[in-house]
Amino acid sequence: MTDDPFVIAGRSFRSRLMVGTGKFSSATALQAALDASDAEIVTVALRRADLSRREQDSIMSVLDPKRHLILPNTSGARNAEEAVRLARMARAAGLEPWVKLELTPEPKYLLPDPIETLKAAEMLVRDGFVVLPYIQADPVLAKKLEEVGTATVMPLGAPIGSNRGVRTRDMIRIIIEQATVPVVVDAGLGAPSHAAEAMELGADAVLVNTALADAEDPGAMARAFALAVEAGRLAYRAGMGPVRDTASASSPLTGFLDELARGKAATE
Amino acid sequence: MKITLNGEMRDVGDGTTVAGLLKDLGFQTEGVVVEINGTIIDRTRFEDTKFSEGDRVELVRFVGGG
Numbered sequence: 658m659t660d661d662p663f664v665i666a667g668r669s670f671r672s673r674l675m676v677g678t679g680k681f682s683s684a685t686a687l688q689a690a691l692d693a694s695d696a697e698i699v700t701v702a703l704r705r706a707d708l709s710r711r712e713q714d715s716i717m718s719v720l721d722p723k724r725h726l727i728l729p730n731t732s733g734a735r736n737a738e739e740a741v742r743l744a745r746m747a748r749a750a751g752l753e754p755w756v757k758l759e760l761t762p763e764p765k766y767l768l769p770d771p772i773e774t775l776k777a778a779e780m781l782v783r784d785g786f787v788v789l790p791y792i793q794a795d796p797v798l799a800k801k802l803e804e805v806g807t808a809t810v811m812p813l814g815a816p817i818g819s820n821r822g823v824r825t826r827d828m829i830r831i832i833i834e835q836a837t838v839p840v841v842v843d844a845g846l847g848a849p850s851h852a853a854e855a856m857e858l859g860a861d862a863v864l865v866n867t868a869l870a871d872a873e874d875p876g877a878m879a880r881a882f883a884l885a886v887e888a889g890r891l892a893y894r895a896g897m898g899p900v901r902d903t904a905s906a907s908s909p910l911t912g913f914l915d916e917l918a919r920g921k922a923a924t925e
Numbered sequence: 926m927k928i929t930l931n932g933e934m935r936d937v938g939d940g941t942t943v944a945g946l947l948k949d950l951g952f953q954t955e956g957v958v959v960e961i962n963g964t965i966i967d968r969t970r971f972e973d974t975k976f977s978e979g980d981r982v983e984l985v986r987f988v989g990g991g
Binding site for chain 2: 716730751
């Protein structure tokens with residue numbers, strides 16, 4: 658859909674599917690998913706290097722900076738200061754100053770800490786970063802982040818890796834209605850239909866990782882997600898009809914055969 | 926000379942540079958970030974930045990993530 662570019666911070670993208678690179682069983686599986694997804698924005702994480710292994714293939718060898726905007730996340734940060742530190746490290750490594758701000762201190766549900774996220778967002782925006790914050794589907798927080806200058810908001814559909822779908826649908830609808838920055842539904846999308854649902858609601862993009870990494874065939878699943886995202890976007894732009902409580906016949910309600918018969922009987 | 930590398934004590938030779946340590950560890954410099962005592966070392970300074978006794982060094986790299 659070249660006539661419908663997806664723009665973040667003045668930069669235009671063709672694909673509305675962002676892909677996370679975690680948990681793939683092999684570099685080959687990740688490569689297949691990246692190729693089939695046609696994603697242009699691809700997330701990575703920063704971790705302490707494992708010094709016990711000499712040979713270490715970097716995730717960066719799978720990614721192509723010409724094709725992918727490599728978006729580092731701040732996963733592992735427990736507060737705003739740690740998130741800012743990770744973002745600066747990623748920038749120092751030579752990546753563009755873009756960051757997926759992710760502050761999930763509690764390990765069971767990995768829900769984002771809204772207060773630290775807002776704090777970190779302000780610091781990072783001031784520091785010149787393009788900030789894409791991962792948030793609970795909270796319309797008030799989304800507005801506040803937008804006000805401090807984040808480039809998007811990324812509300813969750815369901816907890817990270819849960820594959821549960823768009824459980825926050827009603828709040829995401831409000832976020833989309835109010836947002837003046839792109840809304841990217843991130844986390845919890847386990848099936849292509851979930852991605853299509855988010856796009857039909859008017860999300861500007863979605864981010865998936867676990868659904869692809871978990872699939873038996875990550876490449877095929879990535880292709881399925883890409884098609885679903887495109888279908889959902891097309892449907893949103895086409896303008897969907899209203900939801901009704903009762904039937905609304907698709908076929909005309911006049912000219913039934915028995916009417917014809919009745920009409921005939923009356924003239925005899 | 927002792928430094929703390931990613932939380933573990935480690936002996937390195939006097940005059941060891943960041944680039945030298947990375948080479949010893951078998952790391953490419955690409956996609957690696959080095960922090961000494963909380964300060965990020967610019968990658969253009971890897972060759973001429975030497976460690977000092979007691980430095981707290983963090984060596985981080987990119988991994989798959991969502």
